[in-house]
Amino acid sequence: MTHLQQPTTAKTWRRVWWRRTLQRTLTSLHIACYRATSGLIGHRLGPLPNLLLTTTGRRSGKPRTTPLTYIATDGLLALIASNFGSRTPPQWYRNLLAHPQATVQLKRRRWSVHARPATSSEHERIWSAALVIWPAWASYADRAQRDIPIVVLDPARETPHPPPHVQTSNPKPHTDTNRAIAE
Numbered sequence: 001m002t003h004l005q006q007p008t009t010a011k012t013w014r015r016v017w018w019r020r021t022l023q024r025t026l027t028s029l030h031i032a033c034y035r036a037t038s039g040l041i042g043h044r045l046g047p048l049p050n051l052l053l054t055t056t057g058r059r060s061g062k063p064r065t066t067p068l069t070y071i072a073t074d075g076l077l078a079l080i081a082s083n084f085g086s087r088t089p090p091q092w093y094r095n096l097l098a099h100p101q102a103t104v105q106l107k108r109r110r111w112s113v114h115a116r117p118a119t120s121s122e123h124e125r126i127w128s129a130a131l132v133i134w135p136a137w138a139s140y141a142d143r144a145q146r147d148i149p150i151v152v153l154d155p156a157r158e159t160p161h162p163p164p165h166v167q168t169s170n171p172k173p174h175t176d177t178n179r180a181i182a183e
Helices: 008-036 091-098 120-133 136-144 175-182
Strands: 048-056 063-073 076-080 101-106 109-117 150-155
Touching: 008 048, 008 063, 048 091, 063 091, 063 120, 076 120, 120 136, 120 150
Parallel strands: none
Antiparallel strands: 048 063, 048 101, 063 076, 076 150, 101 109, 109 150
């Protein structure tokens, strides 16, 4: 091997490092622009509509925000976990498996959601709608050699507020209870 040739692993590592750094920088810029402009910049990239999904990290417990392309069809809001055709699912999908509660920002509107896998009939409808928007998902599925999961984001049920505490006028503590606690 001459001094101009480098081992394949070193070359691959440099390429991956450079791509990851660029991807993280562009993703951070996308999120910042989306939030600062309420989706005016960053909601649509070409033909693809985007939202911001904030999940809870499955190991760290920290909030993780990712811009993702969404599919809105038949009253459903769905995400395709293709990871650009990688053989492993994306991290946001793994986070949702561990913690299905998340937050979505779609343009100016933010709300809590509960993530669930699409049923088989929903999967077919969403997948066909997704291929109309972005036909490359078909090649991603071939390249991934795995079933591409589709996640449906249902609005989270609001927990009812507990009724206000009703106090009686100047309640007197029970002396026997206070003695029992003191003992």
